[in-house]
Amino acid sequence: xxxxxxxxxxxxxxxxxxxxxxxxxxxxxxDEIIIVDTGSTDNTVEVLKTFKNKFKKFKIDHFKWIxxxxxxxxxxxxxxTSEYILWLDSDDTIKPKDYQKLLNLKKKLHESPIWLLKYExxxxxxxxxxxxxxxxxxVKRALNLKWQEPIHEYLPLNASFQKTDIEVHHAKTHAxxxxxxxxxxxxxxxxxxxxxxxFYLGKEYFDVGQLxxxxxKLKQFVTMPxxxxxxxxNALLRISSYxxxxxxxxxxKKYCWEAIKTNELKADAYCQMGEIAMEIxxxxxxxHWFKIASNMERPEDALDIVEPKYHTWLPNLQLCLCYNSxxxxxxxxxxxxxxxSYRPEDSRMxxxxxxxxxxxxxxxxxxxxKIISKxxxxxxxxxxxxxxxxxxxFFTSQDRxxxxxxxxxxxxxxxxxxxxIDVEWFDPSKEDSxxxxxxxxxxxxxxxxxxxxxxxxxxxxLDYNEDVSFDVSVRMILRFVDKVVVCSEELAKKVKxxxxxxxxxxDAVEFYYPxxxxxxxxxxxxxxxxxxxxxxxxxxxREMIEDDMGMKLVTIHEHPNADFPYSPDTVYDLxxxxxxxxVPANFKxxxxxxxxxxxxxxxxxxxxxxxxxxxxxxxxxxxxxAIITKDGNDLEWRHALTRLRDNSDLRFKLAKNAYNSxxxxxxxxxxxxxxxxxxxxxxxxxxxxxxxxxxxVIVPTKNxxxxxxxxxxxxxxxxxxETIYVIDNGDxxxxxxxxxxxxxxxxxx
Numbered sequence: 036x037x038x039x040x041x042x043x044x045x046x047x048x049x050x051x052x053x054x055x056x057x058x059x060x061x062x063x064x065x066d067e068i069i070i071v072d073t074g075s076t077d078n079t080v081e082v083l084k085t086f087k088n089k090f091k092k093f094k095i096d097h098f099k100w101i102x103x104x105x106x107x108x109x110x111x112x113x114x115x116t117s118e119y120i121l122w123l124d125s126d127d128t129i130k131p132k133d134y135q136k137l138l139n140l141k142k143k144l145h146e147s148p149i150w151l152l153k154y155e156x157x158x159x160x161x162x163x164x165x166x167x168x169x170x171x172x173x174v175k176r177a178l179n180l181k182w183q184e185p186i187h188e189y190l191p192l193n194a195s196f197q198k199t200d201i202e203v204h205h206a207k208t209h210a211x212x213x214x215x216x217x218x219x220x221x222x223x224x225x226x227x228x229x230x231x232x233x234f235y236l237g238k239e240y241f242d243v244g245q246l247x248x249x250x251x252k253l254k255q256f257v258t259m260p261x262x263x264x265x266x267x268x269n270a271l272l273r274i275s276s277y278x279x280x281x282x283x284x285x286x287x288k289k290y291c292w293e294a295i296k297t298n299e300l301k302a303d304a305y306c307q308m309g310e311i312a313m314e315i316x317x318x319x320x321x322x323h324w325f326k327i328a329s330n331m332e333r334p335e336d337a338l339d340i341v342e343p344k345y346h347t348w349l350p351n352l353q354l355c356l357c358y359n360s361x362x363x364x365x366x367x368x369x370x371x372x373x374x375x376s377y378r379p380e381d382s383r384m385x386x387x388x389x390x391x392x393x394x395x396x397x398x399x400x401x402x403x404x405k406i407i408s409k410x411x412x413x414x415x416x417x418x419x420x421x422x423x424x425x426x427x428x429f430f431t432s433q434d435r436x437x438x439x440x441x442x443x444x445x446x447x448x449x450x451x452x453x454x455x456i457d458v459e460w461f462d463p464s465k466e467d468s469x470x471x472x473x474x475x476x477x478x479x480x481x482x483x484x485x486x487x488x489x490x491x492x493x494x495x496x497l498d499y500n501e502d503v504s505f506d507v508s509v510r511m512i513l514r515f516v517d518k519v520v521v522c523s524e525e526l527a528k529k530v531k532x533x534x535x536x537x538x539x540x541x542d543a544v545e546f547y548y549p550x551x552x553x554x555x556x557x558x559x560x561x562x563x564x565x566x567x568x569x570x571x572x573x574x575x576x577r578e579m580i581e582d583d584m585g586m587k588l589v590t591i592h593e594h595p596n597a598d599f600p601y602s603p604d605t606v607y608d609l610x611x612x613x614x615x616x617x618v619p620a621n622f623k624x625x626x627x628x629x630x631x632x633x634x635x636x637x638x639x640x641x642x643x644x645x646x647x648x649x650x651x652x653x654x655x656x657x658x659x660x661a662i663i664t665k666d667g668n669d670l671e672w673r674h675a676l677t678r679l680r681d682n683s684d685l686r687f688k689l690a691k692n693a694y695n696s697x698x699x700x701x702x703x704x705x706x707x708x709x710x711x712x713x714x715x716x717x718x719x720x721x722x723x724x725x726x727x728x729x730x731x732v733i734v735p736t737k738n739x740x741x742x743x744x745x746x747x748x749x750x751x752x753x754x755x756x757e758t759i760y761v762i763d764n765g766d767x768x769x770x771x772x773x774x775x776x777x778x779x780x781x782x783x784x
Contacts, residue, residue, distance in 0.1 A: 038144035039117035040173070041067040045107045046125035047100070050078045052206065057086050059128040064137055065121075067092040071111040073100040102218055105182035112182075119144050121173045126206050136201045140173075148175040149196035155204045156340070168340045169198060186218045187235045215239050230259035234266045241273055250277050257293075265339030268298040275307055284311055296575045300624065302328040302345040305571070309353055321357045323594045325350040327568050329373070331624060348377035348384075355387060364391065369400045423710055425470030425717040427451070428461035441603065442542050442631065443498055443522070444475050450543075450706035456713070469493050471716050477512045489517070494716045496520060499530065500542075500629060518716055520709075522629035523650040529627065538712050541650070542631035543705035544638045544697050546607045551640050551690050559586045559680055562613035564636050565620070566628075567594030567601070572619040576672060584676060589613070610639045615679050615686065618645040622667065630654055634700045637661060637693035642686040644675045660692035740767055747771070 042065050046053055053070075060068075068090050070083055080095065087093045098110045112120055123129075129137065140150070150173040171190045174180050182188045219236040227233070237252030253270040256262055262270075275290035288311055294304040309324035328350035333341055351374035358367035368391035375384045392399045431444050451458045461472060472488060473496045485495050497512065500522035505513075513519060513533040520538050521527050527537045561580055563573035573590045580588040591609055593601040599609055610616065616636040620628065630650040636643045637660065645651050646667040655663040662679070664671040679686050 038119060038141055039066040040064065040119045040121055040141055040144070041069060041115035041117035041176075043069045043071070043108070043111040043115055043120055043122045044125055045071045045073055045098070045104070045111055046075070046079060047073045048075045048077045048079060049125035050075075050082050052126040053079060053082060055128050055206070056123060056125055057089075059130070059134070060123075061089060062134065062138075064134065064141065065090060066117050067094070067115065069094045069096060069111050069114045071096045071098050071107060071114070073098050073107050103185040105184055105188040108182040108188060112176075112180075115176055118176060119173055120176050123172075123203065124205070128204050128206065130202065130204060133201045133203070136199070140199060140201065144173065144175075147197040148178055148194040149173070149190075149192060151196055151198045152201045152203050153199075155202050157205070157207065163343075167202075167343065170203075171196065172203065184231065185222060186215060187231070216243070228259075230256055230262040231266065233259065234262070234270055237270065238273070246277060250274060263339075264297055268294050268301065268304075269339060271297060272304060272307060279307070279311055279314070282314070284315060287311055292574070295571055298334075299571070299575070299621075300331070300334040301341065302331040302350065303342060305331070306345050306350055306353065309350070309357075313353070313357065316360075317595075318357050318361045319595045322354060323567065323570075323596070325354045325357065327571065329354060329370075330568065348374040348381070351377075352384065355384075364394055365398065365400070367391065368395060372400055423456060423714045423717055425457070425713065426468055427456065427458040427713060428466075428469040428472045429458060430461040430472050430474040431476075433460055438603070438631075439500055440475055442545055443500060444473075446543060446545065446702055447706055447709055450702050451709060454706060454710065456710065466493075467491065471496060471713060473498060477516070479508045479511065482512065482515055486515070494518065496712065496716055500526065505529065505533070518712065520712060522631075523627055525649045526627035538708075540705060540708045540712070541700060542629045542634070543702040544631075544634050544700045545603075545702075546635070546638065547694075547697070548607065548611055548639045549694070550611075551687065556587075559614045560612060561586050561588050561615045561617055561676070562610060562641075563588065563590045563592075563617050563619070564610065564632055565590075565592060565618060566632070567592035567597070569619070569621045569625075570594050570596060572621065573617075576617075576619070576669075579669065579673060580676065584673075584680060586615075586676070586680060607639070610636070610641070613639070613641050615676070616641045616643050617672075617676075618643060618651075619667070619672075620646040620648040620651070622646050622648040630700070633661070634697050638697035638700075640690050640694040642679055642689035643693055644672070644679070654696060656692075656696075659689075660696045661689060740771055743768065744771060 042060065044053075044056070057068075070093075072080055072083070072095065074097075083095050087095075094114060096111070096114055098107050100107070108122065111122075144150070149171055151169040152172040153167055154170045155167045171192060174190060175194075178194055180190045180193070182190060216236070216239050219232060219239060222232050223229075223236050233252055234256045237249045237256055239249075240246075240252060241249030253274055257267050257270050257274070271290050271294035275287045275294065278284075278287035278290065288308065291304055291307050291311070294307075298304075305324045305328040309321045309328065312318070312321035312324060328345060331346055333343065333346045351370045354370035355367045355374060358364070358370060368388075371384055371387045371391060375381065375388065378384060429444060429448050431440060433445070448458060448460075461469070466488060469488075471494045472485070474485075475498050477485065477497060489495060494517045495515075496518045497516040498520045499513070510533050513530055516534065518536045518538065519530050519534050520540050521530055522540070522542055524539055527539050530537050563570075563576075565573065570590060570592050573588065574596070577588050580586050588598075589609075590596075590598045591601050591606055599605070616639060618632050618636055620632075622628075626649050628648055628650060630648070633643065633645050633648070633651045633654060636645075637654075643661040644664070645655065645661060646664050651663060655661045657663050662675045664675065679689075
């Protein structure tokens with residue numbers, strides 16, 4: 036299908052910018068260009084005339100300016116004749132990579148009546164985006180959409196739309212507040228009940244330093260019934276910043292909390308909470324909030340402004356400062372390295388790095404080395420009628436009592452002992468006696484040692500249950516080990532990109548409580564049993580649970596704002612006192628989490644409400660052994676909590692069935708799954724030939740892909756099975772090496 040496309044632009048006194056725009060769209064993309072000049076007094080029109088012969092169809096039209104951007108844009112749209120209309124501002128440009136994407140999109144424009152493109156509205160000194168959002172850029176002309184509002188105009192999305200990753204880049208060259216504020220003041224005076232215009236007037240006041248006027252309008256806006264949630268989020272954060280600058284910290288936190296309740300998936304509000312805590316030197320609280328932000332991905336569903344710094348370098352740099360303030364230098368260095376990965380030229384972070392390297396020496400965390408390795412995956416074998424006869428060494432700290440190590444390793448170790456499996460804590464002096472080594476975590480610097488174990492025929496099994504970004508170090512470790520055991524199917528999907536030999540073993544329930552006794556208090560006690568990094572999910576429910584519903588919310592987690600600090604020695608005694616246990620989960624941001632919080636809550640013989648974490652969904656039979664929300668919104672939680680508050684019989688039924696369901700995750704059953712992993716890993720090695728002496732092949736080269744290609748080809752055609760190390764700083768090396776199916780590593784040092 037041939038889709039035709041018109042470009043519509045309005046402009047005034049843009050003789051320089053319009054050249055950049057039109058040069059960026061030259062080619063076969065556009066069937067028609069309509070430029071509407073609204074009264075230029077410079078050379079804009081003369082410049083436009085020089086482009087008439089450079090496009091298929093180029094029109095210059097004129098529209099008398101009437102202080103109404105929508106009127107001018109609607110006029111430009113009325114002149115278009117193509118099936119689809121693309122609109123741009125005169126100070127926008129399309130980069131070559133996005134021009135090619137637009138050419139490809141043009142072939143399938145008919146698949147949607149409206150297309151949203153990413154607007155990169157502001158850039159840093161290196162040209163990176165520091166402010167972006169999605170805008171309706173391409174619309175079907177037959178929709179006859181009309182621009183709305185005289186300023187900060189928009190097209191109503193009254194038809195289905197699709198998003199693309201195509202970027203439009205804005206180059207703001209002059210201030211607009213002198214023009215915008217009088218227009219908005221006049222509009223709001225004539226019609227004070229349109230929330231959108233009140234917001235933009237308050238924002239403009241704020242941006243030019245008229246803070247009192249800005250706060251007055253923004254506080255008015257957030258109470259208006261037609262306030263758009265994304266604008267409301269923006270306004271609440273501005274109000275919070277205003278109070279923070281006045282050192283009115285409680286008021287600042289109040290508005291920041293409201294912002295989080297309005298949009299929980301944007302990181303800037305968590306950073307603001309962290310910055311408030313930093314100002315009062317509450318370092319642990321600050322770390323709590325910045326850790327949440329540092330793990331958050333950009334919310335792609337957001338239509339309003341997203342500042343990438345809050346989802347990239349900023350929370351990590353702030354974590355660096357916070358950790359350093361409490362003497363945790365190594366953690367500070369790790370955070371600084373993560374920040375540097377986003378801004379490698381940043382002088383602040385480079386200076387931090389120098390100080391940390393001098394301080395830590397060989398212990399400095401090297402996160403920025405680019406190391407990519409490849410291993411042939413091992414095949415899972417049938418375990419029927421096999422008996423595990425090997426010896427296992429657990430390579431982990433016996434004293435590490437954090438939940439992950441305790442539940443997945445320490446408890447499993449003891450249970451395997453009970454099953455008469457030959458297991459012990461790894462002893463380097465007896466390394467030759469092991470058939471399998473199970474490790475909870477690996478550091479990059481340990482890989483050489485573990486490879487020496489593999490050369491002796493010892494299998495390395497990694498228990499990996501962290502939902503993290505798969506940085507270079509993690510990818511290398513996953514590719515290197517013989518088998519990976521993970522805690523959830525969602526995590527297995529990610530890990531399989533780097534190692535196909537993956538087995539899912541879920542967490543075991545640690546404690547069972549057969550009684551159904553609750554708080555014995557007049558007020559029903561709702562216990563939140565979750566992770567500290569997601570404690571904001573409980574806090575945003577507190578008002579609903581306590582003020583609206585008349586129940587008591589109790590939180591247990593490892594972060595500072597818990598009602599009770601999490602401890603394995605006390606947590607189960609606390610949970611015994613619950614009438615209801617809730618397990619909210621940030622399932623959109625952290626979909627790979629295990630089912631442990633849910634199954635442990637169910638094992639307490641309590642009625643449970645949870646969010647639809649992928650690992651929870653197969654366990655819950657809704658309204659039989661628990662209640663699971665569909666989307667996790669406040670309305671669903673209110674409905675579920677109300678049902679349990681008002682129906683003691685339902686609470687009893689859910690508790691009983693939950694307890695029975697949790698028995699499927701007993702330590703004995705989980706340990707049996709580990710036995711199967713040991714059997715399969717052991718059987719893969721019992722018939723293998725004795726390990727031979729191996730060498731490493733190192734190829735030092737730089738910017739010479741032709742010679743490297745010949746070199747690798749010769750290894751491919753030989754019988755060598757060694758790992759090949761390619762050391763090169765040039766582009767294209769990784770792509771070249773990957774076409775040869777031999778074990779390799781690329782080091783970009």
